[in-house]
Amino acid sequence: MDSDFVRGNDRRWLLRWGGLAAVCAVAAGVPLVGAQPGHADPAPTDPDIPPDTLPGGAYDRYLAELAAQDKFSGVVLLSHRGRTVLSRSYGMADKEKGIRNHEGIAFNLSSAGKPFGAVAILQLVQQGAVKLSDTVGTFLTGFAKEIAEQVTIHHLLSGTSGLNTPAEDLQRIFQSREEVHEFYEQWARQSTLVATPGTPTDHSGAEVVIPAQIVEAVTGKTYWDYVQENIFERCGMTGTAFYTRPQWLTDEHIAHSYMTLADGSRVDAVRNLNEGSPYPYELGKNPGRSFIDAPGDGGFATAPDLVRFAQGLGNGTVLDRPYADLLTGAKIPHGQAQGGLAATADSSFGAYDMPVHIVNGQWVFGRAGANPGSCASWNIYPYTGWVGVVLSNYDGLPLQEISQQEVQAVTGRH
Known part of the structure; x- marks a missing residue:
């Protein structure tokens, strides 16, 4: 370039x-x-x-x-x-x-909001708190051994993790931030490695959720609060x-x-x-x-x-x-x-x-x-x-x- x-x-x-x-x-x-x-x-x-x-x-x-x-x-x-x-x-x-x-x-x-997560990770990389070569297991527990040891932050952000995530329960009606947080914490840990890390992955939800959990592990804040303070507020996105x-x-x-x-x-x-x-690709989904x-x-x-x-x-x-x-x-x-x-x-x-x-x-x-x-x-x-x-x-x-x-x-x- x-x-x-x-x-x-x-x-x-x-x-x-x-x-x-x-x-x-x-x-x-x-x-x-x-x-x-x-x-x-x-x-x-x-x-x-x-x-x-x-x-x-x-x-x-x-x-x-x-x-x-x-x-x-x-x-x-x-x-x-x-x-x-x-x-x-x-x-x-x-x-x-x-x-x-x-x-x-x-x-x-x-x-369209997913790049905010990548920006959050790169802010931590810029600070020296995280390396793109760090694996999932560097910060998080509860993942399968091969995921914890082989899948890096770079793999997750670039869509090359080789991970597959189970389907979400689209019928569930959540009642709190805490309930949502707990669900996705467990959901990401049900991921399986179906291809060698470095292989382009077909829209795995874990590639979005896991970096957000790393942000939380490193900063001690929820992903939502971290992004609000360090991206939205910095940019004047009121x-x-x-x-x-x-x-x-x-x-x-x-x-x-x-x-x-x-x-x-x-x-x-x-x-x-x-x-x-x-629509077949999101059958039964309601974002509310x-x-x-x-x-x-x-x-x-x-x-x-x-x-x-x-x-x-x-x-x-x-x-x-x-x-x-x-x-x-x-x-x-x-x-x-x-x-x-x-x-x-x-x-x-x-x-x-x-x-x-x-x-x-x-x-x-x-x-x-x-x-x-x-x-x-x-x-x-x-x-x-x-x-x-x-x-x-x-x-x-x-x-x-x-x-x-x-x-x-x-x-x-x-």
């Missing part, structure tokens, strides 16, 4: 992300925590702003058509160097209470948290997830715990039953907060530059591209808890996720300073097509 991003040309990289003010602030030792994405419309003649990204442009028109057909409900945001270029909100956050979606609404992230079911039910700043049923109708998942998804998302997974975020997270990765707020590069560095080449950014990309790779792509001559980092009643995606374009966010409280979204439209708008890739 012969680029300024990898070589560490800090000044040029920071200029792309936050402008000269960002460089001056860092040089003066002033943290950029809590920087607010701006809302001024860019000048249409700005050569760094592709026309398709502007209000009224191709991407905006595409999303408006989806929303008009009731195929999209949520928030979409495009930010360039910390300045909002396009922000659109559609549909209702809570139909029963008549609350509309807007930028201050937090949406369920599902797998609307982002691992909300509980009672908060989801009562907080007017959290979007209710409208889950599609077998007959095509939509139901408020968190108010109807007896209903489950008909979880009480709180599993350690290492999920959470809720607003679109501007995900821009703040992207800025926090770029300006050293959450990780020093070498460790931010380590987070997003390509680890495992992917095979034939399938869907989303991968289908648009020239090349795709696995990094730590996220895919990374080369699209039209530039790297794109990010993560998507889906739950019954929600879809989420955030993408970072580090060469040009763009961040794209899509958050929805509908499932069945054409997320792959939306991602392709976003990339086309930002990079000019057709």
Whole structure:
């Protein structure tokens, strides 16, 4: 990867992300925590702003058509160097209470929240408290001997652990954080080693839960509290948290997830715990039953907060530059591209808890996720300073097509 991003040309990289003010602030030792994405419309003649990204442009028109057909409900945001270029909100956050979606609404992230766990681990690596070559058994007990001695943190974060985890009990309705914590503590320990560590693994849940448990073992805090304090608060992500079911039910700043049923109708998942998804890959699942998302997974975020997270990765707020590069560095080449950014990309790779792509001559980092009643995606374009966010409280979204439209708008890739 012969680029300024990898070589560490800090000044040029920071200029792309936050402008000269960002460089001056860092040089003066002033943290950029809590920087607010701006809302001024860019000048249409700005050569760094592709026309398709502007209000009224191709991407905006595409999303408006989806929303008009009731195929999209949520928030979409495009930010360039910390300045909002396009922000659109559609549909209702809570139909029963008549609350509309807007930028201050937090949406369920599902797998789009997994990179927070990788950042947490790399913070501990940066501090010298953890090594990526450490095995599971270095910090945790109760695992099978071959897992404890052979599977490393690097294997877990890169999706190459060789582990298989038993199916979750999707019908169980959890009643407390403690119950969720205990369940996943035991569930991870039922994992089996089905391939040699270093072998790409097919979406093993243990690869997310075990690193979160290592964070807890090293810090003495729950994963949820550690990430809240050391990632969300550092970045000024004031609307982002691992909300509980009672908060989801009562907080007017959290979007209710409208889950599609077998007959095509939509139901408020968190108010109807007896209903489950008909989709085969998550048959019977209802995210509201979880009480709180599993350690290492999920959470809720607003679109501007995900821009703040992207800025926090770029300006050293959450990780020093070498460790931010380590987070997003390509680890495992992917095979034939399938869907989303991968289908648009020239090349795709696995990094730590996220895919990374080369699209039209530039790297794109990010993560998507889906739950019954929600879809989420955030993408970072580090060469040009763009961040794209899509958050929805509908499932069945054409997320792959939306991602392709976003990339086309930002990079000019057709």
